[in-house]
Amino acid sequence: MSQQVAAKKRYGQNFISDGNLINKILNLLGEEKNSLVxxxxPGTGALTTKLVKRFAKVIAIEIDQEMETILKEKISDExxxxxxxxxxxxxxxxxxxKQTQQFDHLYLISNTPYYITGEILFKTLHLNxxxxxxxxxxxKEVALRLCAGVNENNYNNLSIACAFFAQTKYEFMVNKKMFRPIPKVDSAVVSLTFHTRYLDQVVDKWRFLDFVRTLFNNRRKTILNNLTRVVNNKTKAAEILTQSGVDWQLRPENLTLENYLGIFNLTILK
Incomplete structure (x- = not known):
């Protein structure tokens, strides 16, 4: 039945048609039965049917009303x-x-529509x-950006935001021919394993991420110029960078997460 469903362009739908790929994605979540996913x-439920067999509870969120009947006919598990x-x-x-109290782990998984990727990522980070x-x-391009490291072309404020909250990993590339309809670009699967190692290093995590995003607004300019725009004083910006041990002439993509943490903390103290 699911094979007869036409993907809707307005929802950015591309259904996975490769069983091995589905199992490969599923295995990234591990085997812990007492988990909420x-x-x-979920689309037509190719992955969902396997999730409900492996984990204690699965909540699927689907925008397409046409999928409701399909999913309910396919999956009747309690x-x-x-x-x-x-x-x-x-x-x-x-x-x-309060459901989290019932389970050992909480996972989120998504074949993310390209047009709302950023929004979903930031909603996820808010559940860190x-x-x-x-x-x-x-x-694939977004996946590379999310997992990029310092001095890499794709490195930006999203890379830092994800690294601040989680260990990011580029798991594998997915050829566009594994979907129907075939999209114009290849995809990739990435994982975020959440940690708390940086949370106690800033007084306000969201203010910190806004600060980083602002410094990346003009990535072609030096960090001194960008910080000057934030603090409205070039001498003050230079003092902060000197105390942080950061070269004034570096650009935003040349700074590590730790560099940004140091600069932020000194900035809010000045």
Whole structure:
């Protein structure tokens, strides 16, 4: 039945058609039975059917109303909950609520529509304190950016935001021919395993990430010029960088997460 469903361009739908790929993605979540899994965009349920067999509870969020009948006919397991809604309009923390107390792990997994990738990533990061791991299928270019390291071309504020909250890993590339309809670009699967190692190094984690994003707004300019725009004083910016041990002439992509933490903490003290 699922093979007869036409993918809708307005939802950025591309269905996975390779069984081996589905198993490969599933195995990234491990084997811990007593886990709650949030799946964003289950589509026709190719991955979902396997998730409900492996984990204690699966909540799937699907925007396409046409998929409701298909998913409910395919999956009748008691541990499966389907929500037909736009994930961007859902308060995921409220949805999960106190359920986290019942499970050893909380996972999020998504074959992410390209047009809302950023929004879903940042909604996920806002769950950093309760998530164990998140697995995303993303446009390859975005995946490389998310996992990029200092001095790499794709390195930006998203790379730093993800590294601040989690250990990021580029798992594997996915050829576009593994989807139907075939998209224009290849995809990649990435994982975020959440940690708390940097949280106690800043007084406000969201203010810190806004600070980093601002410094990346003009990535062709030096860090001195960008910081000057933030503190409105070039001498003050130079003092902060000197105290941080950061070369004034470096550009945003040349600074590590630790560099940004040091600069931020000195900036808010000045």
């Amino acid at each position: 949030i799946e964003i965009g 541990n499966f909950e389907l929500i037909i809604a736009d994930v961007l309009e859902i308060d995921l923390r409220e949805l999960i609520g 304190d309760i998530l164990t791991k998140a697995v995303f299928m993303l446009q």
